Amino acid sequence: MGRSINGWTSSARGGIAKGRARSPGWKAGVAALGLLSACGPWEARYEVKLLTGTCSAIPALEGARYLRFRVTGADMEPVERYVPVDQGTAALPIVPPGKGRVLEVRGYTDLPRMGGRLVALGRSRSFEVPESAGEARPTVSVAVRMVDTYVRPATAQGTCVSLAEPRAAHTATLLDDGRVLLAGGFRTGSEGVDSTVSSAELFDPVTGTVTQVPALGTARAFHTATRLPGGKVLLAGGEMRSVEGALPVRSARVLDVAQGMSTEVELKVARSHHAAAVDSGGRVLLVGGVGAGGAVVAQAEGYDSATGQVFSVSTPVPRVGMAAMPVQDGRRIAVVGGSDGAELRPEVLFFSFEGGSFVPVGEGARLREPRRDAALVPFGGLERLLYVGGYDSAGDVAEARVLASSELVSPGAAVQVSPGPQVFARSGLCAVALPDGRVMTLGGVRYGAGGLVSDPHVELLVPGQNGAATALLGLKPLDPSRHQHSCTVLDDGSVLIAGGQGEDGSRGTTLGDLVIYTPVPLD
Incomplete structure (x- = not known):
């Protein structure tokens, strides 16, 4: 039952027998490291395909001597096994049958108890281990990447992967199947004129492939993308850019990527630079933004994903530059910050769906x-x-100060606002929450010698335990610097950074790259 893949042969006893000699620093430029199978007395009833393709000159498992396979699940105790990379004599962990299994693969320079250092990490999506040995074995694909490194993904053939079209001020939405939908945005042409993008594309972080989906119908940038129950995505509002300026968009589009379908929806008002969030019932609140003539939009509205209908919200929210997010398990939606065009608004607002609308x-x-x-x-x-x-x-950002502070909002029974950690001063930054509660902040804009410039800073904020202060760690900076990019936490806990605008104070360049960063885990 052995098979040879990339010079490694999976043995009939579930291990990996060395096919031809390689050092621990062997090149893994192709995507598949191998299939690890289990047979006979070592029955594991699943196979694993490690994908290590990268555009980096340094292989994903450079310096790794041991792989740790660890499988977890809601109804089982974690099981793990260490496999020497240069000998490959051990088998996969034996896992009890059931659904919801997740495999984590780590590459270490030595065994951890011997002081080994973690150099690579990957996690699978949830899979099922069959009850019977006669059932088909699932093949579990795991993309393994170097930790604390910005990696450009590659396909199985070793081709470097980029966006199909450079874009900034676009949206990135993690779908139920682990792929990321990147939609709309704008790009700056050679003459310095911005044009709006009407295309959308899907990036698969496991296989490293990009595929285009049907055009959005209406080109848009500075719109919102909200994932709805059932896996659909609502792309709402935005603006179209041309030599004549920016025109706000009144339409929205519901994309069903799985079915390859989309539906046009007409909003109550045209808006861009607005905020949107969905509650636990699948209802989306849209607030604020910039409307016709550059005026701040006061009228709020909602979209019900169950009925496909847009409904009015009687409470005005005249703000731009604010943010919205579901809280309390989606029972409420918080609206924080922003300006009404004349002054900054300090009030933190909360909305819930009652009586057919948000109140x-x-x-x-x-x-x-x-x-x-x-x-x-x-x-x-x-x-x-x-x-x-x-x-x-x-109002005018030319006269503004970029803040190096943060605030913590605790939306409990009695809402509390308290000072947060100091950060690098910048605006328009990406911030993502990692599965372990840490937060990464990436890029943005700050003031430079020529005015506003893109910022390269990346920070990792670690919540303090038992009242301790937040720890702030500076990570490797982005290269190139960027703003109006997207940052998405993938299923495996890594962060996808896509596109954006590079600004040096004199000219802007729209980026078309894809970069993945895998944080070092807390343990």
Whole structure:
């Protein structure tokens, strides 16, 4: 039952017998490291395909001497096994049958108990181990990448992967199947004129492939993308850019990627630079933004994914540069920060769906340092929000100060706002919450010698335990610097950074790259 793949042969006893000699630093430029199978007395009833393709000159498993395979599941105790990379004599862990199994693969320079250092990491999507040995074995694919390194993905053939079209101010949405939908945006041409993008594409972080999906119908940038129950995505509003300026978009489109279908929806009002969030019932609240003539939009509205209908919201929210996020298990939606065009708004608003529409609920709180164009992200769990960076001006950013502060919003029975950690001063940054509660902030804009320039800083914020202060770690900077990019936490806990705008104070360049960063885990 042995088979030879990339010079490694999976043995009849489930291990990997060495086919031809290679050092621990062997080149893994192709995507598949091999299939690890299990047979006979070592019955594991699943196979594993390690994908190590990368555009880097350094292989994903460079310096690794041992692989650790660890399988977890809701109804089982974790099981693990170490396999020497240079000998490949051990088998996969034996896993009890059942659904919801997740395999984590780590590459170490030596055994951890001997001081081995983690150099590579990958996690599978959930899979099922069959009850009977006679059933078909699932093949579990795991993309293994170097930790603490920006990696450009590659296909199985070793081809470097980029966006099909450079884009900035686009949206990136993680779908139920683990792929990422990247839609819309704008790009700056050779003459310095911006044009809006109407295309959309899907990136598969496991196989490293990019495929285009049907065009959006209406080109749009600075729109919102909201994942709905059932896996559909609502792309709402935005603006079209041309030599004549920016025109806000009144339409929305519901994409069903799995079925290859889309539906046009007409909104109550045209808006861009707005905020949107979905509650636990699949209803989307859209607030604020910029409308016709550059005016701040006051009218809020909602979209019900169950009926496909747009409905009015009676409470006006005249804001731009704010953020919205579901809280309390999606029973409420928080709206934080922003400007009404004349002054910054310090009120933290909460909405819930009652009587057929969204209504304000509870007594809100006030930001200690009002701001706009900051990033809002869960911090240390779902019941605390971090509002980080931004400008301190309601209007012209040329006269604004870029903030190096953050605030913590705790939306409990009594809403609390408290000072957060100090950060690198920048606005329009990406901020993502990692599965373990840590937060990464990436890129943005700051003031340079020529005016506003793209910022390269990347930070890792670690929540303090038992009242301790937040720890802030500076990570390797982005190269190139960027803003108006997207950052998406993938199923395996790594972060996808896509596109954006590079600005050096004199000209802007629209980026078309894809980069994946895998954080070092806490353990």
